[in-house]
Amino acid sequence: xxxxxxxxxxxxxxxxxxxxxxxxxxxxxxxxxxxxxxxxxxxxxxxxxxxxxxxxxxxxxxxxxxxxxxxxxxxxxxxxxxxxxxxxxxxxxxxxxxxxxxxxxxxxxxxxxxxxxxxxxxxxxxxxxxxxxxxxxxxxxxxxxxxxxxxxxxxxxxxxxxxxxxxxxxxxxxxxxxxxxxxxxxxxxxxxxxxxxxxxxxxxxxxxxxxxxxxxxxxxxxxxxxxxxxxxxxxxxxxxxxxxxxxxxxxxxxxxxxxxxxxxxxxxxxxxxxxxxxxxxxxxxxxxxxxxxxxxxxxxxxxxxxxxxxxxxxxxxxxxxxxxxxxxxxxxxxxxxxxxxxxxxxxxxxxxxxxxxxxxxxxxxxxxxxxxxxxxxx
Amino acid sequence: xxxxxxxxxxxxxxxxxxxxxxxxxxxxxxxxxxxxxxxxxxxxxxxxxxxxxxxxxxxxxxxxxxxxxxxxxxxxxxxxxxxxxxxxxxxxxxxxxxxxxxxxxxxxxxxxxxxxxxxxxxxxxxxxxxxxxxxxxxxxxxxxxxxxxxxxxxxxxxxxxxxxxxxxxxxxxxxxxxxxxxxxxxxxxxxxxxxxxxxxxxxxxxxxxxxxxxxxxxxxxxxxxxxxxxxxxxxxxxxxxxxxxxxxxxxxxxxxxxxxxxxxxxxxxxxxxxxxxxxxxxxxxxxxxxxxxxxxxxxxxxxxxxxxxxxxxxxxxxxxxxxxxxxxxxxxxxxxxxxxxxxxxxxxxxxxxxxxxxxxxxxxxxxxx
Numbered sequence: 152x153x154x155x156x157x158x159x160x161x162x163x164x165x166x167x168x169x170x171x172x173x174x175x176x177x178x179x180x181x182x183x184x185x186x187x188x189x190x191x192x193x194x195x196x197x198x199x200x201x202x203x204x205x206x207x208x209x210x211x212x213x214x215x216x217x218x219x220x221x222x223x224x225x226x227x228x229x230x231x232x233x234x235x236x237x238x239x240x241x242x243x244x245x246x247x248x249x250x251x252x253x254x255x256x257x258x259x260x261x262x263x264x265x266x267x268x269x270x271x272x273x274x275x276x277x278x279x280x281x282x283x284x285x286x287x288x289x290x291x292x293x294x295x296x297x298x299x300x301x302x303x304x305x306x307x308x309x310x311x312x313x314x315x316x317x318x319x320x321x322x323x324x325x326x327x328x329x330x331x332x333x334x335x336x337x338x339x340x341x342x343x344x345x346x347x348x349x350x351x352x353x354x355x356x357x358x359x360x361x362x363x364x365x366x367x368x369x370x371x372x373x374x375x376x377x378x379x380x381x382x383x384x385x386x387x388x389x390x391x392x393x394x395x396x397x398x399x400x401x402x403x404x405x406x407x408x409x410x411x412x413x414x415x416x417x418x419x420x421x422x423x424x425x426x427x428x429x430x431x432x433x434x435x436x437x438x439x440x441x442x443x444x445x446x447x448x449x450x451x452x453x454x455x456x457x458x459x460x461x462x463x464x465x466x467x468x469x470x471x472x473x474x475x476x477x478x479x480x481x482x483x484x485x486x487x488x489x490x491x492x493x494x495x496x497x498x499x500x501x502x503x504x505x506x507x508x509x510x511x512x513x514x515x516x517x518x519x520x521x522x523x524x525x526x527x528x529x
Numbered sequence: 530x531x532x533x534x535x536x537x538x539x540x541x542x543x544x545x546x547x548x549x550x551x552x553x554x555x556x557x558x559x560x561x562x563x564x565x566x567x568x569x570x571x572x573x574x575x576x577x578x579x580x581x582x583x584x585x586x587x588x589x590x591x592x593x594x595x596x597x598x599x600x601x602x603x604x605x606x607x608x609x610x611x612x613x614x615x616x617x618x619x620x621x622x623x624x625x626x627x628x629x630x631x632x633x634x635x636x637x638x639x640x641x642x643x644x645x646x647x648x649x650x651x652x653x654x655x656x657x658x659x660x661x662x663x664x665x666x667x668x669x670x671x672x673x674x675x676x677x678x679x680x681x682x683x684x685x686x687x688x689x690x691x692x693x694x695x696x697x698x699x700x701x702x703x704x705x706x707x708x709x710x711x712x713x714x715x716x717x718x719x720x721x722x723x724x725x726x727x728x729x730x731x732x733x734x735x736x737x738x739x740x741x742x743x744x745x746x747x748x749x750x751x752x753x754x755x756x757x758x759x760x761x762x763x764x765x766x767x768x769x770x771x772x773x774x775x776x777x778x779x780x781x782x783x784x785x786x787x788x789x790x791x792x793x794x795x796x797x798x799x800x801x802x803x804x805x806x807x808x809x810x811x812x813x814x815x816x817x818x819x820x821x822x823x824x825x826x827x828x829x830x831x832x833x834x835x836x837x838x839x840x841x842x843x844x845x846x847x848x849x850x851x852x853x854x855x856x857x858x859x860x861x862x863x864x865x866x867x868x869x870x871x872x873x874x875x876x877x878x879x880x881x882x883x884x885x886x887x888x889x890x891x892x893x894x895x896x897x898x
Contacts (some may be wrong), residue, residue: 194618202737244810245802247556251748255798258741262791265738269785287632316647359738361569365625372614372622408636413629420626426614435611485646 157389165353170290170302170357171406173298174396174415177354182370182392183312184350186385187343190323191344191372195250196235196344197367200351201286201360203234205264208285208355213271220297223285223350224304231348232402234260261360282468288359288412290400301353310345319343357400369419376430395419445484452521454481455499458510459513459518468515533658534780538773539789540657543677544730545742550684551723552743557699557749562617563720566605566624566728567598567738574598574750575728580638591676591728598724601627616635623826627854644892654733654776654786673733680729688721688761691715696757734787741866742768745794752805771797825865827895828855830874833884834892844881878886 188197204227210217211226216368234256279302284292312319321329322339330336347367374388386402399415427516430434456479472489491508495498499514510518531822556560575595578590603625608619657673669831688695692842698712705712723743728737747757750763775790782789803810832854843848869875874888884892 189615189618192615192617194615194621195565198562198565198621219697241802243810245752247748247751248559248561249555249561249745251560251751254565254744255748255795256566258737259745259791259795259798261737262741262788263795265785265788266779266782266792267784269788273783356651362629364621365629368618368621369625372618377611406637410632410636411634412788415623416629417633420622420629423622427611433613435613 152440154307166291166426167401167404169298170293170400171397173301174290174357174400175393176298176301176305176368176396177350177357178366178392178396178415179364179389180308180350180392181354182374182388182390183309184347184367185367185371185430186374186381186388187319187323188347188367189375190381193347194368195253195364195374197347197351198239199238199253199439200231200235200365201355202257202264202347204229204352204355205259205261205285205360206229206267207233209264209267209271213267214409220294220300222355224300224355227352227355228286228348230260230301232345232396233353235344235348264360266282277367285355286361286409287413288357288362290357290411291404293357297356304353308349311346315339315342322449323381346495357396357411358415359410362412363414366392366395366417369416369423373419373423373426376426376433379492381515391419399525401523431527447489450481450486451490451493454487454516455494455518456522456525457481458500458508458514459522462510462515469501469503469509469511471507471509474506474508534776536658536674536691537654537786538776540671540673540677540733541654541772541776541786542769543674543681543773544733545746545790546724546728546765547677547681547684548730548739549741549764549768550688550761551719551726553747553750553764554695554719555723555743556747556761561618561634561744563602563605564723564727565594565621565737565740566601567720567724568731568739569624569726570601570627570631571595571598571728571731572736573627573634573772576631576634591725594728595628595721596726597620598719598727602717602720605806629676643658657733676729677733680726686723686724687718691718695719734844736789738791741791741794742771745798746771749798749801752801752808766804767797768794815830822868823867825855825857825861826869826874827867827891829865830884830888830892831884833875833896834896837884837889843881848877848880848882 153413185197190193207226207228208223209222209226209229210230214226215222238252238256239247241247241255242249247255314370316341318329318334321332321334321345323335326336329339351363353369354366358366370388371384372390373391374384377387378384395415395418399418402418403409403411403414428432428434431437454477457477458472460480461472461476462470474491476492478487491500494514495502499511499517500508501511503509540789552564556562571594574594575590578587579596581593582589584590590856604623605616605619607615608623610614614622658671660673662667662670662675688898694705694710694715697708698710698715702712705715726743727736727739730742746768747760747764749758749767753793754760771789771793775787775793778784778787779789779791801809804812806812829851833846836842839845845854848862848866851857851866852859856860857865864874866877869878869888874884874891875881876885877891
């Protein structure tokens with residue numbers, strides 16, 4: 152499908168528009184909250200919360216008998232919240248470590264969710280079908296009121312985040328300092344975690360419980376590569392989340408049998424990969440380039456230094472030396488020919504005969520300055 | 530019990546023990562979430578293996594899946610080593626990506642084959658007895674039982690042979706390295722074992738519940754023992770109990786066997802968390818209450834001792850004075866005095882308290898320390 156037709160379709164097709172809108176909003180909210188989770192080393196908490204939400208969804212359906220997204224989301228949020236509290240209290244009261252507590256709550260809650268899910272499948276309720284879409288997400292089932300629910304809940308989360316911005320920032324970077332200033336650290340921690348629970352829960356219908364954690368981690372991990380400022384990171388992370396959500400939801404709605412959740416996750420992973428490689432400053436490609444430039448600079452300086460040593464061993468400073476001698480002296484770092492070319496361009500060396508190189512007066516001066524500098528620093 | 534029921538319980542028990550053994554080392558090494566990552570990403574290995582081999586029953590499938598598990602571990606390590614993301618975030622990035630590729634491959638290209646995502650994720654133990662192995666024309670039992678017994682044997686051998694190395698590198702990786710046991714080799718050996726176990730077990734219990742069986746029984750045993758050998762034995766036992774009780778609960782309610790087994794592991798953990806000797810919440814609570822009473826008694830004796838035969842004794846060692854001096858509530862003071870009297874550390878003359886010889890001795894010792 153060509154791009155124009157695709158964009159046309161996007162704005163003309165009502166369902167597609169709903170899906171894109173819902174995915175964008177959940178992407179923004181999760182990207183924003185995920186930034187805090189990643190900075191607070193709670194990347195995997197999202198995994199536990201989303202899995203723990205499953206029994207809540209099924210219980211909410213069992214109790215209310217309705218499949219309205221608000222009821223199911225409240226159930227999911229309640230279960231996710233209980234799971235988080237359990238993790239915290241296991242870590243606090245036993246010697247079981249954080250990672251084990253996460254794995255324990257995640258798998259046990261999910262298992263209990265499966266028990267409930269298989270239980271209601273036996274009930275004579277005709278409408279129970281469709282709950283299993285929460286496993287992998289089904290963006291196509293997003294209705295207008297689902298999108299409204301996502302929007303309202305997501306909006307509330309973002310408003311709270313702005314209200315407590317300063318407190319959450321302090322909590323994320325230096326909780327001890329926050330405590331010493333008299334902030335109620337425990338309460339703030341619970342509020343921030345609750346916001347994370349809500350953010351995750353609103354994405355469950357689209358992305359599914361199994362993969363929702365990636366929507367928390369991936370946009371934030373990608374955004375982290377672009378900046379060192381929290382405000383910028385949160386904004387960029389929200390944009391990345393929206394981008395992943397919209398592109399994933401649209402791609403999956405274009406072809407049959409492509410589940411939405413995995414597609415969104417792959418879009419988010421692509422953004423992470425791109426950021427890891429190409430983000431300015433922290434990107435690994437730039438790191439590689441910087442390393443090459445540094446190495447070349449050092450090689451050039453070393454060749455200049457070798458010529459200086461040779462010059463000092465002879466009467467006449469400008470005396471030429473065979474390139475083979477320089478290559479032997481440069482054993483281990485190489486790049487002699489390239490270095491000589493660079494030095495010649497800078498007017499520091501000249502070719503005195505065929506394959507013989509010597510320092511120019513300017514080169515003598517520069518090499519002397521470098522050697523004094525090395526002596527001082529070493 | 531019918532034969533299929535016995536077979537299901539045997540398979541479930543083999544899965545539980547196979548998972549619990551490497552699980553002990555995972556929780557001690559703080560790598561519990563690695564089991565989550567591995568058990569998800571092996572789906573990709575199964576999908577790719579299936580497209581290459583075109584046979585769901587091939588043992589090569591197990592191999593390719595186990596390989597994906599090890600690849601996941603190395604990818605997480607490579608990503609962590611770039612220092613661009615922390616380890617937990619690296620886990621959270623790698624396995625959803627691999628799992629997603631697996632899910633898309635399966636649902637897009639293998640829709641008609643008997644390989645669907647729900648089965649991978651949820652497992653269906655109830656069907657295990659139908660898949661039978663025959664030799665020389667005789668039916669010799671369900672395939673799953675042989676597969677899991679083989680994996681169980683492998684895990685047992687690995688742990689028995691490398692017990693010393695595993696123990697040392699788990700508790701003191703630095704020392705292990707210095708003594709010449711490569712912690713890296715042990716690490717990857719363990720990860721291979723975890724991957725193979727996850728592949729074998731996912732068929733029976735599904736990938737998420739592999740995590741339950743790997744983490745919950747060892748975490749439960751960890752609450753009651755301090756010795757590695759006991760930890761391994763106790764978590765295997767707990768795993769088997771969870772598996773069998775889980776099966777019968779599922780049978781009674783007609784629900785998912787795997788889910789019910791996972792739920793039982795949670796129930797056992799919570800029960801142990803509350804009732805474990807020494808470290809359980811209940812025994813901590815009881816111990817604190819007892820210590821509070823004992824400490825209060827000692828304080829009372831010290832107080833009496835300090836004022837014994839001094840001018841203020843009449844006032845200070847008066848029952849009514851205690852709540853003022855020790856800041857005790859009157860009821861608590863009465864309780865403590867009664868307890869001390871019962872123990873024979875003080876005697877009471879009307880409202881006045883006197884130390885017995887034993888009480889004086891305890892007070893003296895408490896002061897000297």
